[in-house]
Amino acid sequence: MKLDPAIRDQVLSTVPSLRAFAISLCGHVDRADDLVQETLLRALAHIDSFEPGTNMPAWLFTILRNLFRSEYRKRRREVEDAEGRYAETLKSHPEQTGHVEFNEFRVALAKLPSDQREALILVGASGFSYEEAAAICGCAVGTIKSRVNRARTRLADLLAIDSVDDFGPDRATRAVLTGTGRS
């Protein structure tokens, strides 16, 4: 059975955001593209289980996340190394974005625990509802909300510290400043 062109186009139109999500999970464009490719192979092989009219992006994101997670469990150490290198690469190549502030944000994002980063991206960048993000991650809606909140708080902390750095205070001053920054 050939694939319905409408379904094919739905798959293709999800690819750009699927890649953005994959890059946020793996930190490497090449690995992310492999992951996207693997996801599409699997999705097209099981396209019969996709119900036309339902949420194609959520379906593909779920497959990609599951593939990543199963690979992650197998290669946990490698992935952690990769994440560390990713953060380092970003620090040493600010010209990648040509925007220092933007780059600081990337580094801060890379420091988040992966479950928090994933939840924040699904809700804050991919535009999924909390319910859709929960379905994609296979967890409760409340869990997604709390991960998103923790991610935002942590990012705010990381970025606030960075901006204090810009004024070049010594460590003690910085501790006072960041300490008073919270209620």
Added chain:
Amino acid sequence: MKPGKPVNAEPSAPDADAETPQAWDAMRRPTHRKSEVRLGREVQARIGQQLRALYDEVVKEGVPQHIDDLVRRLSEQEDPTA
């Protein structure tokens, strides 16, 4: 600590109440929800903005040619697993 629930690779459809946008553009509409976090509004806005900017940088690259070819080739096959 809750036990990890096994996740099916082929999820059933999210419930009908959830937004099910057909087009990706519709999905990427910024969604400003009621603030549930006690962070400064400015800080939150900045985080949201930068997050979307970072993400959209990749989205704007579109579909890589090799992936476009792959999907089109597989969708023409009688058996996509072949």
